[in-house]
Amino acid sequence: MTERSVGYVETKHHHLKELFRLVNGDELAGVSIAYETYGKLNSDKSNVILICHALTGDAHAAGWHEGDKKPGWWDIVIGPGKAFDTNKYFVICSNVLGGCKGTTGPASTNPQSGLPYGLSFPRITIEDMVNLQYKLLKNLGISSLYAIAGGSMGGMQVLQWTVSYPDFMKKAIVLASTAISSPQQIAFNEVARQAIIRDPYWNDGDYYGGELPKQGLSLARMIGHITYLSDDSMHDKFGRDTRENEMFQVESYLHHQGDTFTSRFDPNSYLYLTGAIDKFDLSNGYSLAKSFSNIESEFMIISVSSDWLYPSYQSEEIVQALGSNDINVQYRKLISHFGHDAFLLEKGQLNYLLSTFLGHLTVGDVMSEDVSTLREGCTLEEAAQLMILNNATHIPILAASGRITGIVTSWDITRAVANKISSIEKILSRDILTSHPDESLSNAALIMEDNAISALPVVDDRGCLVGILSSDTISAMVGRGAK
Amino acid sequence: MTERSVGYVETKHHHLKELFRLVNGDELAGVSIAYETYGKLNSDKSNVILICHALTGDAHAAGWHEGDKKPGWWDIVIGPGKAFDTNKYFVICSNVLGGCKGTTGPASTNPQSGLPYGLSFPRITIEDMVNLQYKLLKNLGISSLYAIAGGSMGGMQVLQWTVSYPDFMKKAIVLASTAISSPQQIAFNEVARQAIIRDPYWNDGDYYGGELPKQGLSLARMIGHITYLSDDSMHDKFGRDTRENEMFQVESYLHHQGDTFTSRFDPNSYLYLTGAIDKFDLSNGYSLAKSFSNIESEFMIISVSSDWLYPSYQSEEIVQALGSNDINVQYRKLISHFGHDAFLLEKGQLNYLLSTFLGHLTVGDVMSEDVSTLREGCTLEEAAQLMILNNATHIPILAASGRITGIVTSWDITRAVANKISSIEKILSRDILTSHPDESLSNAALIMEDNAISALPVVDDRGCLVGILSSDTISAMVGRGAK
Numbered sequence: 005m006t007e008r009s010v011g012y013v014e015t016k017h018h019h020l021k022e023l024f025r026l027v028n029g030d031e032l033a034g035v036s037i038a039y040e041t042y043g044k045l046n047s048d049k050s051n052v053i054l055i056c057h058a059l060t061g062d063a064h065a066a067g068w069h070e071g072d073k074k075p076g077w078w079d080i081v082i083g084p085g086k087a088f089d090t091n092k093y094f095v096i097c098s099n100v101l102g103g104c105k106g107t108t109g110p111a112s113t114n115p116q117s118g119l120p121y122g123l124s125f126p127r128i129t130i131e132d133m134v135n136l137q138y139k140l141l142k143n144l145g146i147s148s149l150y151a152i153a154g155g156s157m158g159g160m161q162v163l164q165w166t167v168s169y170p171d172f173m174k175k176a177i178v179l180a181s182t183a184i185s186s187p188q189q190i191a192f193n194e195v196a197r198q199a200i201i202r203d204p205y206w207n208d209g210d211y212y213g214g215e216l217p218k219q220g221l222s223l224a225r226m227i228g229h230i231t232y233l234s235d236d237s238m239h240d241k242f243g244r245d246t247r248e249n250e251m252f253q254v255e256s257y258l259h260h261q262g263d264t265f266t267s268r269f270d271p272n273s274y275l276y277l278t279g280a281i282d283k284f285d286l287s288n289g290y291s292l293a294k295s296f297s298n299i300e301s302e303f304m305i306i307s308v309s310s311d312w313l314y315p316s317y318q319s320e321e322i323v324q325a326l327g328s329n330d331i332n333v334q335y336r337k338l339i340s341h342f343g344h345d346a347f348l349l350e351k352g353q354l355n356y357l358l359s360t361f362l363g364h365l366t367v368g369d370v371m372s373e374d375v376s377t378l379r380e381g382c383t384l385e386e387a388a389q390l391m392i393l394n395n396a397t398h399i400p401i402l403a404a405s406g407r408i409t410g411i412v413t414s415w416d417i418t419r420a421v422a423n424k425i426s427s428i429e430k431i432l433s434r435d436i437l438t439s440h441p442d443e444s445l446s447n448a449a450l451i452m453e454d455n456a457i458s459a460l461p462v463v464d465d466r467g468c469l470v471g472i473l474s475s476d477t478i479s480a481m482v483g484r485g486a487k
Numbered sequence: 488m489t490e491r492s493v494g495y496v497e498t499k500h501h502h503l504k505e506l507f508r509l510v511n512g513d514e515l516a517g518v519s520i521a522y523e524t525y526g527k528l529n530s531d532k533s534n535v536i537l538i539c540h541a542l543t544g545d546a547h548a549a550g551w552h553e554g555d556k557k558p559g560w561w562d563i564v565i566g567p568g569k570a571f572d573t574n575k576y577f578v579i580c581s582n583v584l585g586g587c588k589g590t591t592g593p594a595s596t597n598p599q600s601g602l603p604y605g606l607s608f609p610r611i612t613i614e615d616m617v618n619l620q621y622k623l624l625k626n627l628g629i630s631s632l633y634a635i636a637g638g639s640m641g642g643m644q645v646l647q648w649t650v651s652y653p654d655f656m657k658k659a660i661v662l663a664s665t666a667i668s669s670p671q672q673i674a675f676n677e678v679a680r681q682a683i684i685r686d687p688y689w690n691d692g693d694y695y696g697g698e699l700p701k702q703g704l705s706l707a708r709m710i711g712h713i714t715y716l717s718d719d720s721m722h723d724k725f726g727r728d729t730r731e732n733e734m735f736q737v738e739s740y741l742h743h744q745g746d747t748f749t750s751r752f753d754p755n756s757y758l759y760l761t762g763a764i765d766k767f768d769l770s771n772g773y774s775l776a777k778s779f780s781n782i783e784s785e786f787m788i789i790s791v792s793s794d795w796l797y798p799s800y801q802s803e804e805i806v807q808a809l810g811s812n813d814i815n816v817q818y819r820k821l822i823s824h825f826g827h828d829a830f831l832l833e834k835g836q837l838n839y840l841l842s843t844f845l846g847h848l849t850v851g852d853v854m855s856e857d858v859s860t861l862r863e864g865c866t867l868e869e870a871a872q873l874m875i876l877n878n879a880t881h882i883p884i885l886a887a888s889g890r891i892t893g894i895v896t897s898w899d900i901t902r903a904v905a906n907k908i909s910s911i912e913k914i915l916s917r918d919i920l921t922s923h924p925d926e927s928l929s930n931a932a933l934i935m936e937d938n939a940i941s942a943l944p945v946v947d948d949r950g951c952l953v954g955i956l957s958s959d960t961i962s963a964m965v966g967r968g969a970k
Binding site: 187204223227243244255258285312 | 667668669670671673675677678681685686687702703706709710713716718721722724725726727735736737738741765772795798
């Protein structure tokens with residue numbers, strides 16, 4: 005375990021008391037949701053980040069389970085000091101509906117029959133997955149997200165979230181994904197499904213308790229793995245090397261990946277989840293730009309230069325549709341030869357891009373609105389007393405209109421005492437710098453640094469004080485204050 | 488059937504009397520080779536073109552079999568007036584060793600056991616396929632090729648031919664292929680093989696006479712088909728359209744391709760042929776340039792802009808390795824969105840590129856070596872008599888050394904008669920243009936056109952006459968004279 009790990013973690017389970025209604029009208033009873041959380045929820049619950057996993061992922065995104073040989077699937081970017089900094093953020097990841105890692109899916113027991121659902125499990129969509137995540141958050145008392153992020157199928161969930169619950173999150177991050185599954189993606193999913201379905205042990209999905217369709221599931225995974233790597237990375241990783249048994253390295257690798265997968269994934273889940281991916285089309289066969297018209301969050305879209313399964317043009321389509329709605333969107337391409345898998349591997353680039361985007365805060369996002377102020381004409385003593393009372397080093401002085409006219413600091417008080425000045429008017433700093441709630445945090449931080457000031461009053465368009473930005477807050481946010 | 492078709496054709500069978508020895512030392516008895524021919528073999532057997540087929544192709548490259556709904560697999564470029572012009576060339580295509588379309592393969596009867604070979608069929612290589620084609624040609628009395636061409640696995644055979652029998656062909660054409668199978672290509676072949684092997688009816692290859700492993704073979708074909716198309720062409724061809732049964736069009740297409748394939752291909756052949764493709768590495772794990780050092784033929788290498796299964800860089804590797812050996816090589820990229828399949832579909836571009844390359848003849852390739860000549864000092868009558876006798880309009884006059892000193896034409900004779908000149912010396916054209924056997928035919932044609940002459944003597948490095956090039960010959964070759 006590295007120093008920057010969230011450490012040992014456990015998967016929690018949330019049991020939905022109410023029926024869960026799917027988009028198609030079907031209802032599921034007794035739904036369970038597996039989830040993990042990292043970091044601490046702050047007092048106003050404003051630091052929550054939801055992570056959405058890909059096809060074969062799970063709730064275990066970071067840290068270690070007892071006995072694990074490797075950490076959660078996105079440990080490279082989740083943890084203290086990493087992009088999803090658990091010193092700042094409260095990170096949640098849940099297993100998707102239809103999955104097989106603790107959330108209700110086709111392998112779960114149907115409470116009505118007492119038997120595993122199998123193919124009687126209703127068809128689900130990406131929207132259903134998102135709606136269940138929404139239920140989970142609500143039941144955990146969370147009613148907004150600072151950010152939401154996911155790659156591949158996780159990216160689809162992020163996009164769906166911003167369309168379904170447009171005012172729920174500030175920032176959305178979509179990696180190596182698409183808003184519309186392409187025929188090639190459908191084709192690869194279909195051959196994988198056929199590999200499972202054609203395994204005689206699949207038995208129309210009714211294999212629980214008996215022999216599993218392992219051969220088919222393993223073959224499906226082998227097919228998938230080819231699409232997750234680039235031609236170039238395969239040259240690098242395997243070349244034409246062979247093993248003792250005359251198999252090519254690449255063949256051994258695929259066999260190994262296929263075999264180990266069968267012990268950790270349910271074949272029916274593979275069918276249901278790939279089905280949900282195939283049906284995903286946020287344009288509704290019409291216009292992506294139109295579907296995005298209500299989105300409120302700002303976006304970072306990330307593609308991978310060598311990803312041929314989710315090629316960059318699909319990310320660029322999203323960027324264009326967001327842009328046409330004047331949505332704030334940043335587009336970055338990971339320069340990587342890892343192919344689709346790069347979103348799980350490119351540690352350096354990802355941490356840089358994600359933390360820059362997450363850190364791209366406005367002053368309004370982090371300013372303190374709870375400011376102690378005094379009116380013009382107050383005394384030196386009143387100012388000093390307020391400072392002591394509220395543990396505040398800076399007291400803005402306001403005119404009757406609410407406009408800021410000056411600021412008094414503990415240093416000013418000290419100076420007055422030293423010089424035997426009794427009037428606050430004589431020590432007040434009147435030539436003060438201010439900020440605006442919409443100003444970028446990094447810009448405000450720069451001004452404070454350049455002018456060696458430790459607090460910046462924030463005023464609205466009319467010049468009225470609406471908050472204060474302190475260097476302590478900034479240090480905590482950008483991680484500079486972390487010990 | 489179109490006008491430019493070779494018409495109805497039949498597959499012929501050649502039975503090898505001798506044992507056929509494989510590269511690995513194994514010997515096969517009673518080998519049969521299925522082949523087809525189109526066009527006529529010329530008297531000096533110098534117009535033969537060998538066509539090599541891809542993985543699931545066969546000897547039926549052009550024309551129609553009785554009852555067929557479509558013509559041979561490369562009918563778009565083989566036929567009268569097409570690139571492989573059957574008015575000029577004698578075109579041969581044979582089914583590969585290990586195949587299942589008439590040439591001996593794993594489905595054939597093992598003469599020793601009287602049973603189908605199945606997995607007792609020896610492992611074969613691209614080199615073995617080529618060696619068997621060589622046997623066939625030799626037994627048909629053909630000891631050189633004007634050209635050899637093939638795409639995909641056919642291109643591998645072409646490359647192997649030029650390495651194994653470097654002085655056998657003048658021109659080699661390789662389309663959408665590689666000199667070294669890549670790990671990604673191996674990976675796709677391996678999952679296709681596993682689809683077959685994991686079908687319970689495969690029964691270790693011993694399924695003949697019983698239930699066939701159709702599900703596995705069909706799945707293998709579905710996987711293959713994804714790789715033959717480009718993402719772009721799938722968008723065009725299928726989009727996200729669905730059918731009545733809610734299947735996506737692309738799924739229906741793949742199912743149809745898979746299903747129809749099972750009635751025409753032997754699963755074991757699929758295993759053996761993909762195995763041969765995977766083993767193909769003309770660099771021998773060392774240097775392609777070194778392996779190409781003995782090649783004598785000139786090359787045209789063609790890749791496809793949207794082919795991601797055999798990407799252009801693989802063609803460019805071949806071009807570079809040929810170039811480093813000073814081998815005459817032309818490289819062209821088909822601009823196509825059809826993906827790998829483009830080499831079977833891009834009719835216009837292919838006919839243009841291939842016929843240009845095939846027509847890129849030298850004077851030596853087409854000049855007539857059977858020239859009527861006279862010695863200096865001959866009479867006007869002798870010249871006229873020779874013309875009439877041999878139906879020749881141009882008679883070169885040679886010195887005792889063999890060097891050409893002039894030329895006399897029927898027009899000169901006419902002029903002499905008109906002007907009552909009796910001496911041949913006085914009418915002889917001495918200021919004559921000549922060509923060299925290595926000069927490009929198009930260059931020589933240009934000279935003849937520019938100077939309005941209808942015959943060009945061809946002389947060797949010492950100035951001795953070695954042949955004559957007539958405008959009639961050129962017209963026939965470049966098709967300009969075709970009515």
